[in-house]
Amino acid sequence: MAASLLSALLCCSAATLLWLKWRRLRRLRRQTEEAQRGREGALGRMEKAARRFQEQNPSHQPESILSLTLPELCRKLRDGLLSPESVLYTYMDKALKVNKDVNCVTDYLEDSESQLLQVKSQGKKGLLYGVPISIKDSIDCKGFVSTLGLVKRLNHPAVADAVVVQVLKHQGAIPFVKTNVPQSLLSYDCSNLIFGQTVHPLDHTKTPGGSSGGEGALIKSGGSILGIGTDIGGSIRIPAGFCGICGFKTTGNRISKKGMVPSIRGQKSVAAGLGPMARDVESLAICLRALLCEEMFRLDPTVPPLPFNEQVYSSSQHLRIGYYVTDSFIMPSPSMKRAVLETKELLEKAGHVLVPFKPFRIEYFVYNICVRGLFIDGCATYLESLSVKELWKLHSEIEEYRQEFIAEWKKLQLDVMLCPALTPAFKMGFPGKFSMGAIYTLLYNYLDFPAGVVPVTTVTKEDEEELKSHRGHYNDIWDKIFVKAVKGAVGLPVAVQCAALPWQEELCLRFMKEVEKLSSEKGRMH
Incomplete structure (x- = not known):
């Protein structure tokens, strides 16, 4: 008797839960x-x-x-x-x-x-x-x-x-x-x-x-x-x-x-x-x-x-520009790399000084800062696991990383930075499969630097051919997904990313305008 009553109650509860779920979905x-x-x-x-x-x-x-x-x-x-x-x-x-x-x-x-x-x-x-x-x-x-x-x-x-x-x-x-x-x-x-x-x-x-x-x-x-x-x-x-x-x-x-x-x-x-x-x-x-x-x-x-600041934005002084073609974590697509190198060459011809820069401790940044702060786990860590003590420690680590980055920037006496922008456009559905692709842009949110993108070229047939032999830095599943995401993009836009130190928006825009002008002039010549 008791067993059949319990069975009836369980069936009733299950039916009630299904009914409530149905009502919620209907609403x-x-x-x-x-x-x-x-x-x-x-x-x-x-x-x-x-x-x-x-x-x-x-x-x-x-x-x-x-x-x-x-x-x-x-x-x-x-x-x-x-x-x-x-x-x-x-x-x-x-x-x-x-x-x-x-x-x-x-x-x-x-x-x-x-x-x-x-x-x-x-x-x-x-x-x-x-x-x-x-x-x-x-x-x-x-x-x-x-x-x-x-x-x-x-x-x-x-x-x-x-x-x-x-x-x-x-x-x-x-x-x-x-x-x-x-x-x-x-x-x-x-x-x-x-x-x-x-x-x-x-x-x-x-x-x-x-x-x-x-x-x-x-x-x-x-x-x-x-x-x-x-x-x-x-x-x-x-x-x-x-x-x-x-x-x-x-x-x-x-x-x-x-x-x-x-x-x-x-x-x-x-x-x-x-x-x-x-x-x-x-x-x-x-x-x-x-x-x-x-x-x-x-x-x-x-x-x-x-x-x-109009004076900074309208300045025509030559710039000292840091640059990198890879963050050493996500290997850029052939067109991303080409966009940076071609832009570097244009800037040098225009009289600017280009200085190689290597983003440092990038794996540490990805796994110890991004994962815990916002990114790869869809915020589950941030929302559920971080204690107040751990959160304060994370904020300290972010600030330490930021100050290290600025110190290296100052050591090289840089005005601005030229680096890859995540391009070309991904196939539908692939951003959800490759969230790490945002590392190139996310870095400058954690650093809290002003940053922008300027289109400078388009994907060529040669880029597409080179993509077939793309192995990435690790030749792992993520590198393979990245190739699938960007392939089939001949003719689509490719951009570069420009960044400056905090509160230097006008300098960053002035640099972006220079990149745009030089790329446009090159396009007209061809």
Whole structure:
């Protein structure tokens, strides 16, 4: 009797658990479907607004606007040669077309139209007057959801704009769309259960990178002229490199992070940074000029009041540049290595001094710092195993490593660093199989150095042939996965990474601009 009663209770409990799980999954599916319908509705309203403008202005020429660089666009808007309406609705229409191709837009910021009227009524024209800007999903915009690709964050709209969004609006910019990210942000792919997979604009079998992957795909395809991303391990630099645009992360606290939703609250081991993404370096500099203003310092007093240093950015003095082609842990792809060596040669011909640099104790950095801090184990160690004592020890080790790195930099009297950027774009699904690929970018988050990427070349048939004999440093399973991830990429962009010491954003951008200029001149000669 007792045995049969126990059996009945166990069956009942199991049935109850299954029923509860079914209910939860049903609720999650319903929330996801509602969010998807909400997005379709928002994009439908965006399309109606763009169409209405076109019908009211039949002689409107969108291509003449889309072909402008950001400096040219800013100048024409400021001089009254273009109206903010014509620019906003042009980029709305283009973003919709791009989204149908690569699935990168998650929401339409409908208050952009009222923001347009506000911008026009302002007496003083800000540095980004009338410029439409795209915003990464994880940056708060009042009244809209920062999902991080997580169903649990749906139905919790932001109560205020992030400080960076407030400052952009203060400078006359018009945020108009939010863009896709991987679930939880802790990936350099760009897919989640709510909005699906964003694909690479040049090859739909490839990922655009992440976590600012929606930004990378949208900007590369011409659907946005300037975007704002976040970077805690390469989340700006990897998608910028994969897609073939420029991306820049600042020193952790140079730009306010108030209103940036982190993947792990309270995480202090590695510094996240915000930054711009655009088609060229000058556009990045324009954005930084606009952000580093009194309004940001007023809104967030924890940010050091350091305005943009024009003298450093516009300097033409020759630089002393450290460089390396491998971190001695992840062997670069043939195109990554070639990109660095060709750029080194161009810089030397231009009169700069190039100094070999060897990243030291890299295995120690990977296994003792990255694994315990944020990275390879998907944060399980950080969340579950680290005691307070161990966490303090980790922070001490990070600071010691950082000071060693800076000491070697100073010993060699370096201004800036040239090194590989993780490229070309990976095949879909491979970022999850090869998380170690982010080591090249993650290093500069732990060091908390400003860093950016500049596209300098494309994968050649010779690179692809050389890849067949690629063995890596260890010839292990990870090296084999890396080869599978990057193969079949002829014609896709390849970038280099540029870095500087903390708070030297302007010097880093000045170096990036030099790399861009020399690479562009070489391209024109060929």
